Amino acid sequence: MSLKAFHLIFVTFLTTLSLGFAVWAFLSHKILFGLLGIVAVVLVIIYGVYFLKKLKKMSYL
Amino acid sequence: MEIPYTVEARPDTGLYNAKVGIWLFLSSEVMLFGGLFSAYILLRVGAVPGTWPHGWQNLTLGTINTVVLALSAITTLMAWVACKVREFGKFKFFHACTLLLAVTFLCIKCEEYREHLNHYEIYMKDGTYADGDMVQNDAAQDYIVIDGRYTKNEMDLYDLRSQKVVEKELKIPRSQIQDMQSYGPWHNDYLALYFTLTGLHALHILCGSVVIGYLWGPGRKLWKTDPERFTNRVEVSGLFWHFVDLVWIFLFPVLYLT
Incomplete structure (x- = not known):
């Protein structure tokens, strides 16, 4: 598995963490952290798409 | 080669x-x-x-x-x-x-x-607990100063999620302290x-x-x-x-x- 593939896994986990963090923060009435989590989810997804496009030609192995 | x-x-x-x-x-x-x-x-x-x-x-x-x-x-x-x-x-x-x-x-x-490591739980001789950040712990003085609070129930120290902890400067005489321990791995x-x-x-x-x-x-x-x-x-x-x-x-x- 190349760094590209591992980075994709990392981005996936980071998205999940950000989403979970946002939900946890809203349930704990920490609105600021919740908003931060939502912003993080959006940014990480945008970055993920950009990263996949940019490294299209690189191998996953 | x-x-x-x-x-x-x-x-x-x-x-x-x-x-x-x-x-x-x-x-x-x-x-x-x-x-x-x-x-x-x-x-x-x-x-x-x-x-x-x-x-x-x-x-x-x-x-x-x-x-x-x-x-x-x-x-x-x-x-x-x-x-x-x-x-x-x-x-x-x-x-x-x-x-x-x-x-x-x-x-x-x-x-x-x-x-x-600077946060202490202090067990007092009267059975209460003091908990907070150490401000002054000079061996030459017969008291210590922490920025924290007193509580009678040790359980209050475990779950801080729903508590609004109000901390203030507490001057505690050493003679009233039974035991004290920082929040280290021990x-x-x-x-x-x-x-x-x-x-x-x-x-x-x-x-x-x-x-x-x-x-x-x-x-x-x-x-x-x-x-x-x-x-x-x-x-x-x-x-x-x-x-x-x-x-x-x-x-x-x-x-x-x-």
């Missing part, structure tokens, strides 16, 4: 040797951290109800550190991509960013440790696991920084003679760095959010 398969893929594995090596190493790392996570689960499940700490961590610092590590994963990838497209200047820039982010992470972690199971897991993780960050620092500094000479092999070294260090970042993605919710 030339070392085989440092650049080209080995026919039987389909990978160059260093990549096979790092994945074998990371497998052993999974077992190491997996064992500690298992210890965490078993101790938490087996804890007396109501005694497992909640809300003891500095969420702001933990969140900042998560962002710092996420950014460092991106800069590591960018450094590798820069090598792939033969832009050595960009590689130097991105790897310098990774190093700076790693140092930032370690500094914040040190601050978190300092906060814990304090309870939770803090023992916290310091072990985060300490081991910080050690990995430190070791990764040394490797990245080497590639950024003296190790960069290889770029002039064998750029392909150098790029593979950067990839291998990046795989290790991503693993360490991934471990933090599990550590953060387990230690800070639950």
Whole structure:
């Protein structure tokens, strides 16, 4: 598995963490952290798409 | 004699040797951290109800550190991509960013440790508890000063999630103190696991920084003679760095959010 593939896994986990963090923060009435989590989810997804496009030609192995 | 398969893929594995090596190493790392996570689960499940700490961590610092590590994963990838497209200047820039982010992470972690080690639970002779940050602990004085609060029920100290803790400066005579202990790894199971897991993780960050620092500094000479092999070294260090970042993605919710 190349760094590209591992980075994709990392981005996936980071998205999940950000989403979970946002939900946890809203349930704990920490609105600021919740908003931060939502912003993080959006940014990480945008970055993920950009990263996949940019490294299209690189191998996953 | 030339070392085989440092650049080209080995026919039987389909990978160059260093990549096979790092994945074998990371497998052993999974077992190491997996064992500690298992210890965490078993101790938490087996804890007396109501005694497992909640809300003891500095969420702001933990969140900042998560962002710092996420950014460092991106800069590591960018450094590798820069090598792939033969832009050595960009590689130097991105790897310098990774190093700076790693140092930032370690500094914040040190601050978190300092906060814990400076925080005390004091058991008074009248059966009450005082809890807070040590302000003054001069052996020549017959009193200590903490920035904290008194409580009659020890259970109040475990779950801080729903409490609005009002702290004030307390001057406590030494003659009234039965016992006092800082929030170090000796304090309870939770803090023992916290310091072990985060300490081991910080050690990995430190070791990764040394490797990245080497590639950024003296190790960069290889770029002039064998750029392909150098790029593979950067990839291998990046795989290790991503693993360490991934471990933090599990550590953060387990230690800070639950």
